[in-house]
Amino acid sequence: xxxxxxxxxxxxxMLASVSVFAQEALNYKISGGSPIVNPDSSVTFSIxxxxxxxxxxxxxxxxxxxxxxxxxxxxxxxxxxxPDLYTYSFEVDGVRTLDPANIYTARDIAALSSLVIVxxxxxxxxxxxxxxxxxxxxxxxxxxxxxxQRRMTVYTPAGYDPAGERRYPVLYLLHGMGGDxxxxxxxxxxxxxLDNMIAEGKVEPMIVVMPNGNGNLAAAPGETxxxxxxxxxxxxxxxxxxxxxxFPEIVDYVDTHYLTITxxxxxxxxxxxxxxxxxxxxxxxxxxxxxxxxxxxxxxxxNGSGVSADDEGLSEALRHQFAASPALYWIAxxxxxxxxxxxxxxxxxxxxxGLSYEYHESAGGxxxxxxxxxxxxxxxxxxxx
Amino acid sequence: xxxxxxxxxxxxxMLASVSVFAQEALNYKISGGSPIVNPDSSVTFSIxxxxxxxxxxxxxxxxxxxxxxxxxxxxxxxxxxxPDLYTYSFEVDGVRTLDPANIYTARDIAALSSLVIVxxxxxxxxxxxxxxxxxxxxxxxxxxxxxxQRRMTVYTPAGYDPAGERRYPVLYLLHGMGGDxxxxxxxxxxxxxLDNMIAEGKVEPMIVVMPNGNGNLAAAPGETxxxxxxxxxxxxxxxxxxxxxxFPEIVDYVDTHYLTITxxxxxxxxxxxxxxxxxxxxxxxxxxxxxxxxxxxxxxxxNGSGVSADDEGLSEALRHQFAASPALYWIAxxxxxxxxxxxxxxxxxxxxxGLSYEYHESAGGxxxxxxxxxxxxxxxxxxxx
Numbered sequence: 107x108x109x110x111x112x113x114x115x116x117x118x119x120m121l122a123s124v125s126v127f128a129q130e131a132l133n134y135k136i137s138g139g140s141p142i143v144n145p146d147s148s149v150t151f152s153i154x155x156x157x158x159x160x161x162x163x164x165x166x167x168x169x170x171x172x173x174x175x176x177x178x179x180x181x182x183x184x185x186x187x188x189p190d191l192y193t194y195s196f197e198v199d200g201v202r203t204l205d206p207a208n209i210y211t212a213r214d215i216a217a218l219s220s221l222v223i224v225x226x227x228x229x230x231x232x233x234x235x236x237x238x239x240x241x242x243x244x245x246x247x248x249x250x251x252x253x254x255q256r257r258m259t260v261y262t263p264a265g266y267d268p269a270g271e272r273r274y275p276v277l278y279l280l281h282g283m284g285g286d287x288x289x290x291x292x293x294x295x296x297x298x299x300l301d302n303m304i305a306e307g308k309v310e311p312m313i314v315v316m317p318n319g320n321g322n323l324a325a326a327p328g329e330t331x332x333x334x335x336x337x338x339x340x341x342x343x344x345x346x347x348x349x350x351x352x353f354p355e356i357v358d359y360v361d362t363h364y365l366t367i368t369x370x371x372x373x374x375x376x377x378x379x380x381x382x383x384x385x386x387x388x389x390x391x392x393x394x395x396x397x398x399x400x401x402x403x404x405x406x407x408x409n410g411s412g413v414s415a416d417d418e419g420l421s422e423a424l425r426h427q428f429a430a431s432p433a434l435y436w437i438a439x440x441x442x443x444x445x446x447x448x449x450x451x452x453x454x455x456x457x458x459x460g461l462s463y464e465y466h467e468s469a470g471g472x473x474x475x476x477x478x479x480x481x482x483x484x485x486x487x488x489x490x491x
Numbered sequence: 492x493x494x495x496x497x498x499x500x501x502x503x504x505m506l507a508s509v510s511v512f513a514q515e516a517l518n519y520k521i522s523g524g525s526p527i528v529n530p531d532s533s534v535t536f537s538i539x540x541x542x543x544x545x546x547x548x549x550x551x552x553x554x555x556x557x558x559x560x561x562x563x564x565x566x567x568x569x570x571x572x573x574p575d576l577y578t579y580s581f582e583v584d585g586v587r588t589l590d591p592a593n594i595y596t597a598r599d600i601a602a603l604s605s606l607v608i609v610x611x612x613x614x615x616x617x618x619x620x621x622x623x624x625x626x627x628x629x630x631x632x633x634x635x636x637x638x639x640q641r642r643m644t645v646y647t648p649a650g651y652d653p654a655g656e657r658r659y660p661v662l663y664l665l666h667g668m669g670g671d672x673x674x675x676x677x678x679x680x681x682x683x684x685l686d687n688m689i690a691e692g693k694v695e696p697m698i699v700v701m702p703n704g705n706g707n708l709a710a711a712p713g714e715t716x717x718x719x720x721x722x723x724x725x726x727x728x729x730x731x732x733x734x735x736x737x738f739p740e741i742v743d744y745v746d747t748h749y750l751t752i753t754x755x756x757x758x759x760x761x762x763x764x765x766x767x768x769x770x771x772x773x774x775x776x777x778x779x780x781x782x783x784x785x786x787x788x789x790x791x792x793x794n795g796s797g798v799s800a801d802d803e804g805l806s807e808a809l810r811h812q813f814a815a816s817p818a819l820y821w822i823a824x825x826x827x828x829x830x831x832x833x834x835x836x837x838x839x840x841x842x843x844x845g846l847s848y849e850y851h852e853s854a855g856g857x858x859x860x861x862x863x864x865x866x867x868x869x870x871x872x873x874x875x876x
Contacts, residue, residue, distance in 0.1 A: 139721055153586065154585075154586070155584065155585065155586045156585060157544065157584040157585055158584060158586070159542065198583065198584075198586055198588075199540065199542040199543060199583075199584070200539075200540065200541060200542055201538065201539070201540045201543070201583055201588065201591070202591050203583075203586065203588040203589070203591070204588070204589060204603070206586070206587050206588070207721065208719075208721075209598055209601055209602075209603055209712065209713075209721065209722070210713055210719045211596070211603065213594055216594055217594075218589070218594055218596065221719065222719070223718075223719065233718060234713065234714055234715060234716060234718070235716045236709075236715060236716035238631075238640065239631045239640065239642070240631075241628055241629060241630045241631060242628065242629045243626055243627065243628035243629070244626060244627045244628070245626045246623075246624045246625075246626060246649070255623065255624065257624070264631070268653050268748070269747075269748070327594065328594075328595055328619065329619055330619060330621060331619060331620045331621035333608075333618060333619070334593075334595045334606065334607070334608065336524055336592065336593075336594065337594070362654075363653070363654070
């Protein structure tokens with residue numbers, strides 16, 4: 107009898123408990139929630155804010171003003187959007203807020219935003235599908251060169267068996283200024299892109315190593331003894347070449363701890379913006395290390411205070427690198443990127459030296475939209491030589 | 492000459508770019524940011540909302556009303572708080588929002604909250620310190636029993652070397668209703684607790700496996716082909732015993748893929764709430780699998796629709812389990828927990844059967860504050876027999 111009484115109490119409490127947990131978020135949802143991606147690729151955003159005077163949504167094209175219904179719910183529907191992953195936020199009477207009905211967020215330096223995917227085209231590669239998934243690990247390695255234990259993200263493809271025989275090629279994938287070892291796997295959707303493109307047979311199964319490229323830092327914000335501080339873009343700025351010089355110890359660590367192909371035919375390096383500059387310099391300094399180089403909106407030739415001049419022996423170094431015949435040297439940039447001219451000058455230099463590379467010019471600027479796209483274009487060429 | 496021009500443009504653009512990135516968040520910060528933990532363990536929260544009429548902070552004791560200064564910044568300072576990790580949110584004219592100046596958040600089912608740690612006592616175990624860190628992996632395993640690929644979180648302690656000889660004991664650590672394979676490593680701060688207590692020599696280095704305990708689900712929200720849906724607590728509810736029956740395949744996977752101690756002396760299982768019920772039943776059904784059992788605010792004897800009656804052969808099964816002499820059978824609950832009476836009845840039953848266990852009763856209810864605390868109390872006893 108006692109058990110039956112407890113039983114009914116427990117059932118009631120468990121249900122009550124579920125409601126209590128869920129209530130907070132549900133209060134802010136209208137039927138269908140926010141965001142809703144409509145069949146025509148427009149997106150409807152909504153937020154309950156009965157006392158607000160003005161509510162905007164920012165991040166999907168131009169800022170959009172929302173309108174209030176009689177229940178105090180503000181909403182707006184965009185025009186049809188290009189398939190992509192969008193980051194957005196609301197502004198309620200001037201206060202920036204996430205979409206309270208959307209649990210999916212990502213951080214770019216010190217700002218969190220809500221996420222929505224408009225499907226179709228490449229954006230389908232950014233969504234999770236029910237394909238075989240690779241594993242993602244946050245791995246600490248000892249860095250004698252930088253004098254600290256440091257953190258990196260490692261993707262191993264579906265089927266990778268540490269106790270097996272099969273060896274895999276490795277892509278080293280580097281973030282930009284203000285980013286960290288989480289950037290490519292979160293905002294960059296690299297894990298989804300790899301899972302999906304490998305499952306489609308378009309990309310060779312590979313290990314992808316995403317280190318922290320900030321030479322003064324050990325790990326992403328909140329992952330070190332510095333605590334829960336507010337990051338700044340400037341955190342990325344380290345003594346010129348510090349991270350790049352330390353890079354071979356990352357390759358050593360990976361070759362020691364994973365089943366890798368341990369010569370250049372099985373290694374690629376790519377990065378965006380500052381990480382493109384890193385990839386540029388690391389591949390230049392280690393011409394026998396990588397067969398594939400990807401420079402995405404790259405800060406090529408940037409040495410911390412200016413652009414490397416040719417009198418630093420650059421032409422000779424480039425000739426030396428290209429004499430080792432990289433399988434692919436791939437440069438991509440948007441026609442509105444603030445680094446466009448820098449890249450143009452660099453391509454002119456390569457052309458002048460008679461060194462061959464592949465070039466992809468896209469629309470747009472210095473954006474994750476472009477970097478995700480470049481990754482989907484770069485990956486299929488890797489390790490197919 | 493051209494390079495010098497590009498150089499100065501680049502420098503200007505990079506600086507401009509940093510400011511643009513950072514500006515959004517900085518707009519909402521007052522000097523020192525929010526939250527600020529004061530020396531007396533009070534916390535000052537603030538948010539700029541010049542047009543708001545009422546701003547509250549929820550989550551640190553009773554809701555607190557904030558006051559506005561002449562710059563439109565609302566703030567409030569709490570009374571001194573007990574050391575702990577707190578989850579909080581703001582309410583601006585009735586709209587729930589995160590603290591825009593705080594990038595540190597955690598999700599509980601469908602609600603995101605901001606995080607702050609008030610240091611001291613156990614809370615120092617919840618913070619990241621500069622100690623040797625273990626690695627954390629999101630691992631997909633094949634589940635023939637549940638008919639899907641499923642995701643779990645695996646912690647390997649600092650020094651774990653997959654190519655080495657040393658074998659480690661394993662704690663299986665299970666989440667509650669509405670949770671998933673991320674719950675213990677995020678809200679539960681299990682990774683920090685393990686890193687810190689192992690570094691202090693108080694806890695044996697161990698592998699910790701945190702599976703997804705929802706028998707109908709493969710992975711946390713957003714990690715499957717179901718897309719970026721809004722989770723509900725009810726997502727956890729699966730056919731009675733479904734997950735528990737499948738559990739041995741997780742142990743098989745872990746013993747096959749990690750350097751484990753493969754007998755009961757090297758295995759522990761613990762869980763909170765629903766996961767406590769899982770731990771209770773899995774250890775009951777597999778009396779030779781675990782030497783250590785932890786039931787944290789556990790839904791013991793809950794069978795999906797009621798409480799298992801003794802006429803289901805429970806006494807006999809318990810006698811059989813305890814005949815195998817578990818090294819530790821540990822029950823913990825808060826004196827205000829809604830499962831208190833259920834646990835009391837269960838302890839009475841064990842007492843009546845003459846089966847010995849350890850019992851810890853804390854203040855408070857069905858909370859992460861208690862579950863984190865229970866983990867710090869449970870861990871030091873493990874694998875010391």
